[in-house]
Amino acid sequence: MIHFTKMHGLGNDFMVVDGVTQNVYFSPEQIKRLADRNFGIGFDQLLLVEPPYDPDLDFHYRIFNADGSEVEQCGNGARCFARFVKSKGLIHKQKIKVSTSSGKMTLRLERDGSVTVNMGIPVLEPSKIPFNAKKAEKTYLLQADMPEGMQTFLCGAVSMGNPHCVLEVDDVANADVERIGALLTKHERFPKGVNVGFMQVVDANHIKLRVYERGAAETLACGSGACAAVVVGQLQGKLARRVRVDLPGGSLTINWEGEGKPLWMTGPAEHVYDGQIQQ
Numbered sequence: 001m002i003h004f005t006k007m008h009g010l011g012n013d014f015m016v017v018d019g020v021t022q023n024v025y026f027s028p029e030q031i032k033r034l035a036d037r038n039f040g041i042g043f044d045q046l047l048l049v050e051p052p053y054d055p056d057l058d059f060h061y062r063i064f065n066a067d068g069s070e071v072e073q074c075g076n077g078a079r080c081f082a083r084f085v086k087s088k089g090l091i092h093k094q095k096i097k098v099s100t101s102s103g104k105m106t107l108r109l110e111r112d113g114s115v116t117v118n119m120g121i122p123v124l125e126p127s128k129i130p131f132n133a134k135k136a137e138k139t140y141l142l143q144a145d146m147p148e149g150m151q152t153f154l155c156g157a158v159s160m161g162n163p164h165c166v167l168e169v170d171d172v173a174n175a176d177v178e179r180i181g182a183l184l185t186k187h188e189r190f191p192k193g194v195n196v197g198f199m200q201v202v203d204a205n206h207i208k209l210r211v212y213e214r215g216a217a218e219t220l221a222c223g224s225g226a227c228a229a230v231v232v233g234q235l236q237g238k239l240a241r242r243v244r245v246d247l248p249g250g251s252l253t254i255n256w257e258g259e260g261k262p263l264w265m266t267g268p269a270e271h272v273y274d275g276q277i278q279q
């Protein structure tokens with residue numbers, strides 16, 4: 001049997017598995033089956049906790065999208081990860097150092113139950129996002145072939161460890177997230193695919209956001225997407241350093257002091273249930 005925990009961060013839901021005390025392997029096909037909301041457990045991402053690769057760190061963890069693809073970063077997952085390792089007694093500290101395939105992160109369990117994550121320094125260099133562009137810009141023109149003809153989108157692009165493109169919209173509730181998101185997530189200028197954010201600026205300290213995630217379609221919240229939107233909005237001169245991000249599943253607080261500085265995300269992480277499956 002494999003023991004797992006179902007968790008969520010603002011409705012972005014996870015199957016979390018302790019791969020420190022259990023010997024586990026999941027093939028992409030297995031992950032797809034388990035992620036299925038009708039025939040499986042149902043989740044946006046699978047988080048697999050592993051021992052650290054570096055004596056400096058407490059854990060390593062791997063992230064898999066619902067389509068079985070392995071990815072580099074997950075903001076909501078990082079908060080759930082911190083709650084998971086603490087509640088399972090795998091660690092007794094409030095400050096946890098972890099790595100994912102995108103690098104190192106520090107997670108801090110707050111007294112009120114929320115978790116603060118140092119998401120690292122946002123990467124704007126196109127080749128490192130990766131995004132096909134000659135040089136870093138605040139806004140790029142992205143052309144896409146839609147059924148109604150060629151359309152041009154204005155977007156910002158940034159890596160938070162994983163690739164994001166952010167479009168500004170007037171009314172996020174009525175944005176065509178499903179259709180535009182599905183098209184841009186596989187845009188040829190993003191060779192590894194991209195998470196597509198639709199951002200409505202309410203004021204300099206407040207945005208509304210929906211995200212069409214690479215490998216998972218639209219989710220109720222995307223933590224790294226919230227960070228990416230604040231980076232893009234700030235670089236475009238529309239946002240302040242501290243921003244409340246309202247996603248369909250709830251709100252996050254993002255703090256960023258600007259280019260070259262690390263970005264901080266604070267928000268909730270909830271336990272749903274513990275379960276077990278036959279391997």
Ligand SMILES: N[C@@H](CCC[C@H](N)C(=O)O)C(=O)O
Pocket residue numbers: 012044045065071072073074075076077162163195213214215216219221222223224225
């Ligand atoms: N939900 C996540 C992001 C998960 C990975 C993403 N779909 C990707 O493919 O990069 C978050 O909260 O950041």
